[in-house]
Amino acid sequence: MSSTARPLPVPDAQSAPFWEAAARHELVIARCARCELLVHPPDVVCPRCGSTDPQFGFTSVSGQGVIRSWTIVRQSFLPGFDVPFTLVDVELDDQDELRLIGRLLDAPEEPPALGATVRVAFEDLSEEISVPAFVLTDSA
Amino acid sequence: MSGRLLASNKVAIVGYGQSKVERHSEQTLGALAVETARACIADAGLRPEQVDGYVSSSLLPSAGSHGAVDGVNFVTATWLAEHMGGHATYAAGFQGLGQIPGIVSMAVNAISSGAADYVVVQRALNNPTRGSYHANAMTEISGAQQWTAPQGFFGPLAMIALSYNEYLQRYGATREAMAAVLVEARKNGARIPWSYWHDQPLSAQEYLASPLIVDPICRFDCDIPVDGVASFLFTSAERARDLPNPPVYVSGFAMSAPSTWRLPLHWPLDDIMEVGADVARRLYESAAISPADVDLPQVYDGFSPFIYYWLESLGFATRGEAHLLALDGGLDSDVRGALPALSGGGALGNGRMHGVPQMLECYLQLSRRAGERQREQASIGLACHSSPHLGGAVVYSATPY
Numbered sequence: 001m002s003s004t005a006r007p008l009p010v011p012d013a014q015s016a017p018f019w020e021a022a023a024r025h026e027l028v029i030a031r032c033a034r035c036e037l038l039v040h041p042p043d044v045v046c047p048r049c050g051s052t053d054p055q056f057g058f059t060s061v062s063g064q065g066v067i068r069s070w071t072i073v074r075q076s077f078l079p080g081f082d083v084p085f086t087l088v089d090v091e092l093d094d095q096d097e098l099r100l101i102g103r104l105l106d107a108p109e110e111p112p113a114l115g116a117t118v119r120v121a122f123e124d125l126s127e128e129i130s131v132p133a134f135v136l137t138d139s140a
Numbered sequence: 141m142s143g144r145l146l147a148s149n150k151v152a153i154v155g156y157g158q159s160k161v162e163r164h165s166e167q168t169l170g171a172l173a174v175e176t177a178r179a180c181i182a183d184a185g186l187r188p189e190q191v192d193g194y195v196s197s198s199l200l201p202s203a204g205s206h207g208a209v210d211g212v213n214f215v216t217a218t219w220l221a222e223h224m225g226g227h228a229t230y231a232a233g234f235q236g237l238g239q240i241p242g243i244v245s246m247a248v249n250a251i252s253s254g255a256a257d258y259v260v261v262q263r264a265l266n267n268p269t270r271g272s273y274h275a276n277a278m279t280e281i282s283g284a285q286q287w288t289a290p291q292g293f294f295g296p297l298a299m300i301a302l303s304y305n306e307y308l309q310r311y312g313a314t315r316e317a318m319a320a321v322l323v324e325a326r327k328n329g330a331r332i333p334w335s336y337w338h339d340q341p342l343s344a345q346e347y348l349a350s351p352l353i354v355d356p357i358c359r360f361d362c363d364i365p366v367d368g369v370a371s372f373l374f375t376s377a378e379r380a381r382d383l384p385n386p387p388v389y390v391s392g393f394a395m396s397a398p399s400t401w402r403l404p405l406h407w408p409l410d411d412i413m414e415v416g417a418d419v420a421r422r423l424y425e426s427a428a429i430s431p432a433d434v435d436l437p438q439v440y441d442g443f444s445p446f447i448y449y450w451l452e453s454l455g456f457a458t459r460g461e462a463h464l465l466a467l468d469g470g471l472d473s474d475v476r477g478a479l480p481a482l483s484g485g486g487a488l489g490n491g492r493m494h495g496v497p498q499m500l501e502c503y504l505q506l507s508r509r510a511g512e513r514q515r516e517q518a519s520i521g522l523a524c525h526s527s528p529h530l531g532g533a534v535v536y537s538a539t540p541y
Contacts, residue, residue: 006290007278007279007281007290008279008280008281008290009280009282009286009289009290010282012282012283015286015287039401040287040403041284041287041403043401068306068408069302069303069305069306069309069408070302070305071301071302071354071355072352073292073298073354074351074352074353074354074355075353076292077276077294078276078289078294078295079278079279081292085292087291087292087298087302089306089406089408097400099402099403099406099408100403101288101291101293101302101403101406102291102292103291103292111355113309114306114309114310129290131290131291132291
């Protein structure tokens with residue numbers, strides 16, 4: 001599954017904890033220190049309480065959720081992806097409307113149903129970088 | 141903003157220029173922009189030295205890795221003003237949601253405030269000759285896209301595919317319904333001399349046979365990248381009386397308000413429709429009309445699903461049922477009583493002119509300059525731009541009211 005031809009994220013001051021956790025196969029999400037909202041991706045200002053100093057800390061989340069939409073990518077506009085692959089738009093159980101988009105690994109031939117449950121999985125792209133993806137809970 | 145637009149029907153379009161829409165023009169985009177602006181000014185019965193304002197939006201809607209250059213891949217208002225002889229005292233570009241409503245609003249503001257008397261509103265689109273339009277060979281991803289692209293979510297096709305599939309699954313819509321939409325757009329585009337698709341209608345069979353690229357999107361669901369320029373001459377209603385063409389008045393406009401904080405290019409269907417309903421409400425208030433008053437609802441169609449989203453946002457179809465309207469022939473602009481939402485061919489029937497076909501169809505029909513395509517009933521037009529949640533719309537009228 002690993003492919004060094006895929007583009008790799010370049011962690012920055014804000015995203016570094018996310019990618020460090022991903023390398024350990026742990027999903028963490030930024031949380032506003034003021035109002036405790038989970039914010040993905042982390043923003044400059046907290047989208048709920050408006051704090052301009054949200055002091056985001058990354059907190060471990062369940063990584064479980066439901067599929068809100070999906071698509072099958074048959075032509076990739078980025079290098080290094082073998083096609084076709086399935087992308088899923090997932091609402092995590094941890095908070096209303098907390099959404100992540102990722103590949104659905106080991107996708108069955110039949111496309112997934114909206115509302116199907118998934119959990120996070122990780123693709124190891126390099127020694128330092130693993131990228132969050134999902135697997136269907138039933139097929140796990 | 142809420143309530144009636146203070147400048148409603150006080151500013152009018154009095155002329156236009158539209159270049160040929162081609163895959164690749166032999167001319168540099170800037171040269172095409174200057175020629176089109178000159179044609180527009182002449183069409184309005186004016187001389188270039190009388191034009192004191194230039195407004196444009198210069199977004200190049202591409203995800204590819206092109207080295208974009210002003211005057212080559214895009215044309216800013218300042219570039220155009222400089223190359224039109226330097227008579228302008230007002231040159232400004234739009235940055236915000238809804239490129240076409242944005243530049244129309246800037247022209248209305250400039251004229252109604254007295255900052256300019258005659259304003260060229262210009263949009264120039266380029267299909268870069270180097271590299272694929274959306275493909276990008278990047279090997280490292282920094283900034284906002286690090287949250288999506290390493291995961292395989294990249295570019296506008298995946299963006300629209302997720303919301304469209306949500307629509308298909310939720311409402312049981314079929315590709316047959318969208319085939320009817322594409323047939324209608326291309327039928328009308330085929331009648332337009334400057335269209336890239338002139339004389340090239342599309343059959344439902346061709347649409348249905350086209351392989352999916354990013355499910356459920358096939359290439360016919362996407363407007364084709366082109367080189368093309370359009371210009372419109374705006375002035376006050378008072379000055380318009382002395383000019384040769386019947387004026388078309390700007391009655392109102394509304395732009396989308398920024399909504400829920402999301403991942404880059406993540407457009408859940410509910411985001412689109414919630415903001416769309418708000419845009420529609422403000423639009424109708426701005427122009428003091430209701431959906432029943434609109435003769436020409438020109439919906440945006442850079443990607444075909446936008447047609448459904450706009451029809452439902454604007455109240456021309458019940459939520460979740462625009463696909464049924466299309467399937468039942470309800471969008472056939474040749475049928476009396478049907479909704480001529482694609483009578484101008486849109487972007488699917490003209491090429492990637494980014495909201496220009498909708499605006500131009502309103503102008504041509506309302507000024508009764510549409511030639512063989514002239515419609516009998518054309519008093520109020522509505523031109524949409526982009527997605528309902530990241531765009532906007534303008535209402536035009538053939539008469540001030």
